[in-house]
Amino acid sequence: MSATMKITRTEGKLFARDPIALFFGLVFPAILLLALGYFFPGFDEPAADLDGARYIDVYAPMALVLGLATLGLVTLPPILGTYRQFGILRRLRTTPVHPARLLWAQLAVHTLVAIASAVLAIVVAVAAFDVTFPEKPIWFAISFILAAASIFSIGLLVGALARTTTSGQAIGMGIYFPMLFFAGLWIPRRIMPDGLLTVSDLTPMGSAVQALEDSWFGLTPSMTNIVVMLVWAIVIGFIAVRVFRWE
């Protein structure tokens, strides 16, 4: 097996041995939907305060973005901080394998978990709340990939700068909660005031929620949302790679 495959497999195993990461990264979005449906009557019925939309239709795409944000901003940065703090990246530099491969392995593992987590949440939405399968699957896949790329690049940038596990956690969390706010977790985008909505559109998560919701329910996502995610992914990803410190 090639070194890259082996690193990715090992990092995958290590991820799977962390029950907290596994819970929040993999199953939390699905469980959140189930819990909301269970505790809030009318969750899957048209709601007047959402202009007749159902809460589940708004929260299903949001759950996917929440999963991405948890993986990208809560689990990824401390792992990279730990690897730097423990000298694991530095140790790799004395081998023929460049430590960058460890980063790609982490991104690969996080992407795989993100996809699995999204599939779980979609299955729950479809099976338990009678939501349709994404109606524009190609656009839906594109939106999801861009959402993952833009959110993970932020996590990578935090991980690039965090010297330790704790600073990775602290900075990641400091971005996580405001981002979730702009994504509409507390005030759904449908009922956001115009000013807030504009700000939300400019954040990767706000755009991700909108693009996923649109493609899920048969619309072509707006170019604004697609471009916003693309720009974040490229710009932040580029900066992260440039400022990344191996020790």
Next chain:
Amino acid sequence: MAVIEVEGLVKTYGTTNVVDGISFSVDEGEIFGIVGPNGAGKTTTVESVEGLRQPDGGTIRVLGLDPIKDRYEITQRMGAQLQESRLQDKIRVAEALDLYASFYDSPADWHELLERLGLREKADARYSELSGGQKQRLAVALALVGSPELAILDELTTGLDPQARRSVWANITEIRDAGVTVVLVTHFMEEAERLCDRIMVVDKGRVVAIDTPTGLVDRIGSEQQLRFRPSAPIEDDVLAELADVTAVAHDGAQIIVTGTGNVVHAVTALLAQRRIIAEGLRIEQNNLEDAYLALTDSDGEPAARGEREDS
């Protein structure tokens, strides 16, 4: 052929030269020790040799190659154990070895390494479950898993208890016997004295001395001291007249005889002849630690113990 050749190495942080013109060479098949006070530039030196740091001056050749330009080739042939480097808490010993083995073109058989380093029964243990000694032995195993020609070990036994330290020492000797050149950074003089063929003493970024352990001790003089309580009185003059005795003194009931060369034999022979028993006999000799303290003066105190002989 020299495995490592360092000529005039300079490394600057801010305005201080942490390494200030260090030159040395390491021969094939030897255990080369680097000792010196904290902050003397030992780790910076070996990290430059490993290609982890870009020197600000001087040249480094490792196995005839440039550590930075020929990084890939060197890393295939060199194994390293870094100071304060650890592994992921949840990785298993066997997984780590299997993973690192996959990095190299011609890796060693890691099962055999596990056996050799006494980690066999720990193969399935997680890194966090290992003792300090086991972690260090795993670090040695990882440094050897690429079947390197050169192994650089930085403060390998720091923080280990005496038993664990001794078992790691035995491993290092075995590595050398297997034909691997070893560079050992340490601040345990006993370790350097026992293991190293040659030792480089570094202080304030400069080389103070490079010599064999005995060569270093000889630099501060080969004076020896006998302390004992004679079972019957003996005159100072008789002792003082013996060959190689330089001084005789008293400390309560104890006699202290200082001398060089065969002084121990001369005194004990005399006592035997007179049927006097030397009770509580202690012989003190300069060891590497004395030589080290004499050669380095990082506390700001001048080298006080032993006559200083600069190389």
